[in-house]
Structures are given as structure tokens and as C-alpha cells.
Amino acid sequence: MKFFKVLKKDLKTNARVGRLVTSRSIILTPVFMPVGTKGTVKAAKVEDLYELGFKIILGNLYHLYLQPGIEVIEKAGGLHRFINWKESILTDSGGYQVFSLSKIRRVYDEGVEFKSITDGSSHFFTPSSVIEMQCRIGSDIMMVLDECISFNKDYQYTLSAAQRTLKWARLSLEAKKSISLTRDSKIFGIVQGGFIKEIRKYCAESISQMDFDGIAIGGLSVGEERALTMEILDFTLNHVDREKPSYFMGLGDPLGVLEAISYGIDMFDCAMPTRISRNGSAFTTYGKINIKKSIYTYDYNPLDEKCDCYTCKNYSRSYLKHLYKSKEILSSILLTIHNLYFLNKLVENARYAVMKGCYEEFVRNFKRNYTNNADNKKH
Ligand SMILES: [Zn+2]
Known part of the structure; x- marks a missing residue:
């Protein structure tokens, strides 16, 4: 094929x-x-x-x-x-990392020399x-x-x-x-x-x-x-x-x-969706939220009511906030599942909208909800 x-x-x-x-x-x-x-x-x-x-x-x-x-x-x-x-x-290939992480590097026409971020040893790609x-x-x-x-x-x-x-x-x-x-x-x-x-x-x-x-x-x-x-x-x-x-x-x-x-x-x-998961942030239909905020202490709703992921089907914002505040490993795991699910669903919906011939309308609707500043609103 x-x-x-x-x-x-x-x-x-x-x-x-x-x-x-x-x-x-x-x-x-x-x-x-x-x-x-x-x-x-x-x-x-x-x-x-x-x-x-x-x-x-x-x-x-x-x-x-x-x-x-x-x-x-x-x-x-x-x-x-x-x-x-x-x-x-x-x-x-690591090109980006060589140029962004390595403080000491030299570029030649043949390749690039850099020092390891872990032990300072020299390498040539x-x-x-x-x-x-x-x-x-x-x-x-x-x-x-x-x-x-x-x-x-x-x-x-x-x-x-x-x-x-x-x-x-x-x-x-x-x-x-x-x-x-x-x-x-x-x-x-x-x-x-x-x-x-x-x-x-x-x-x-x-x-x-x-x-x-x-x-x-x-x-x-x-x-x-x-x-x-x-x-x-x-x-x-x-x-x-x-x-x-x-x-x-x-x-x-x-x-x-x-x-x-x-x-x-x-x-x-992008590493961002999994990185923000470890910092207590989550994408939702109504924008990005951070679970550590005090407004979630007694919020027994799921992270995103419109989401069907394992985390949203089983856990509340209140519990997720507690896990984050207690520095429990499960906090990162549950938020990662949700954020990855959210992005995967987003591109799936985008594909569906293209197939149906309504991509612009789909983006407009998504944007209207997403820019609704979720952390400041109750849904
Ligand atoms: Zn979810």
C-alpha cells in the first residue's frame, strides 16, 4: 500500500x-x-x-x-x-536537542559536535x-x-x-x-x-x-x-x-x-500535553483549567463533563485536586490520560468535520467554547 x-x-x-x-x-x-x-x-x-x-x-x-x-x-x-x-x-534526529539543550556545541559542514547534558562528554552527530x-x-x-x-x-x-x-x-x-x-x-x-x-x-x-x-x-x-x-x-x-x-x-x-x-x-x-498533566493542568471543552485552584475543592464534577475518558468517567475534580496537592503519582497518570484523550478526540473530530465538509464551522464552535475561560466559570 x-x-x-x-x-x-x-x-x-x-x-x-x-x-x-x-x-x-x-x-x-x-x-x-x-x-x-x-x-x-x-x-x-x-x-x-x-x-x-x-x-x-x-x-x-x-x-x-x-x-x-x-x-x-x-x-x-x-x-x-x-x-x-x-x-x-x-x-x-536529535537536531533540535543538540541546538537547544547543549550549551557547548560547534557546527561544521560535516555535522555537529556537542557536549552531553548529563556528564559533559563530547559527541559528534x-x-x-x-x-x-x-x-x-x-x-x-x-x-x-x-x-x-x-x-x-x-x-x-x-x-x-x-x-x-x-x-x-x-x-x-x-x-x-x-x-x-x-x-x-x-x-x-x-x-x-x-x-x-x-x-x-x-x-x-x-x-x-x-x-x-x-x-x-x-x-x-x-x-x-x-x-x-x-x-x-x-x-x-x-x-x-x-x-x-x-x-x-x-x-x-x-x-x-x-x-x-x-x-x-x-x-x-508536542511534549506540552503530557508536561502540563504533571503540573495539574487539563484541556477541557471550555478551555484549559488548573486543578490546584481552590474553586475545585468541593467540585465533584468530572474534569470535563463532555469527555468520555477513563479519568472523567471515574474521578471528580475534587479528588484530582486532592491527588495533586498531596503530590500523589496518580495525579500525573490520570491527567495524562485525560489530556491525551482530549487531543486524540480533537483530531478525530477534525477528521470527521473534513469528511462532512464542515471544518470551518467545527473550528468556530470549538473556539467559541474553548475561549470561555473555564477556570473562572462553573459548568
Ligand atoms: Zn477526560
Whole structure:
């Protein structure tokens, strides 16, 4: 079966429903992918993820390389067997982490040298070494190494980082071709180019011409205003090959997800939904709430009355507040289940709305409720 097929396009926006087929899973898009950076989606067991309906999660090469190490995972029989996950895994190359976490790093045309955040030891990633490592751990969808730059870099800096990213993209494809795989694995290119449209266009067209299975949009949501993120995203998507799936790296808030879908994004990931779960926050139909607030002390309603997740079916806000205040581990577990369910349901409803031809109306309704400032209202 073809890796990606568009099943239905929205008439008024660029939203679409599609299907990804990996050697392990059939995945409907738009899809939200929970982040399992170190080989675990924090506070969720794989059984929870299956039950919530997830078919693909993320792993991060940078973290897995440093701990436990590629060899440990390879000898376990690959990442899937190591973490006991039977569906698909997309692995991030670690480019973003090298550039954001490592204070000491040096970029060369051949790759990037960095010091470990855990013990200060020196390491060198090249475009071909990160592909080779992703193959060794059995990734279903691999990402290329790219040079991520911070917000507001000047034209020359942005251009040279983009050119290096394109050069690395070509080397990544060559590296993948030279490796014989026992199981089919896909590879995505990444469009960089900062916030300069001319460079974004150049990158988007160059990556589209290469033999990638999908196209990721990188370098957005790095501290800029949301309106600028969306302007650059919309612009970039107009210059990529629309036959391939498009992936927005690092976006996971409900309103952002729905807007990006309307520009044509098919795949998302973000650590935020699981991170806020550990801080006592929850998405609800009427906006984000924080369970630690005193208004929830005697509130015996579920987190979200419109939600059918395990947490909402069985527990009250009052109890969840108590768990959070008592620093009980169950607090993170129950909120993670709810927040992941909420996002999965959101993209499912988005797919349904596209199929029915009412995506704009669906977004309008969702937005009206969601911006209702739930923490200050009783429902
Ligand atoms: Zn729920």
C-alpha cells in the first residue's frame, strides 16, 4: 500500500484527511503523536496508549543515544521490543536537542559536535550517523539532522543554516540508501529557513524535490508570536509537495492544532500535553483549567463533563485536586490520560468535520467554547 494517501480535502480550507501506512500501523491523519522522548510517554503505560487509540508515538535519538545508548536498544531487538510498543515510532534526529539543550556545541559542514547534558562528554552527530542509528533501533519514520536556529537570526545566518540543512538532507538520503533494512522505514526531510519567506520558499521547494517520504516544518514555535508562526506555516505549506504528508514539529495546543490543520498539516507532536498533566493542568471543552485552584475543592464534577475518558468517567475534580496537592503519582497518570484523550478526540473530530465538509464551522464552535475561560466559570 502507498505510504500516504489523501482521502478527502476540505473545500474552504487546506485541511484534509489522509492515511499513513507503515509496516506496523494504519494511521489516519491529521494525527497527534504523543512524545515518548526517552522511550516512554511520561506517566502512561503502553496499554493506556493502545486504549486511547494511538498508533504512533515519538522517540528522540538525542536522549536515547545518551541514555541508555544505541547498543543497549539494538541488542534488546530494537526500540519497539525494548519499550514493548507494537505500533509505529517516529524518531526525531536529535537536531533540535543538540541546538537547544547543549550549551557547548560547534557546527561544521560535516555535522555537529556537542557536549552531553548529563556528564559533559563530547559527541559528534553527522547526517549519516543519525540515520544509521535510527535504522539500528528500528524507527518506522526517521527524521534528518537539521540545523535549528533561534528566533530573529539575520538573513545571512538564516540562509547559511538553511543551506547546510539542505546539504545534510541530501547526505541523509544517501545514507539511508546505503543501508539494507529488514523492515521498511520512511524518512522525512525538514524545512527550515527561519522567518524569512524567501528562504522558507527555497527550502520548501528544495526539500520537496528530494526523494523524501514526508515533509516536516521545523524552526517554528520557537518563541515568536502565534500569528507569525501561522503566517510562515501557511506560506511554507504553499511551497511544499502536497502529495506527501506534512508534519508540524512541536505543536500541541488545541487551538494551534486546529489552525495548522486548516493550512494543511497532517501530523503533530508536542511534549506540552503530557508536561502540563504533571503540573495539574487539563484541556477541557471550555478551555484549559488548573486543578490546584481552590474553586475545585468541593467540585465533584468530572474534569470535563463532555469527555468520555477513563479519568472523567471515574474521578471528580475534587479528588484530582486532592491527588495533586498531596503530590500523589496518580495525579500525573490520570491527567495524562485525560489530556491525551482530549487531543486524540480533537483530531478525530477534525477528521470527521473534513469528511462532512464542515471544518470551518467545527473550528468556530470549538473556539467559541474553548475561549470561555473555564477556570473562572462553573459548568
Ligand atoms: Zn477526560
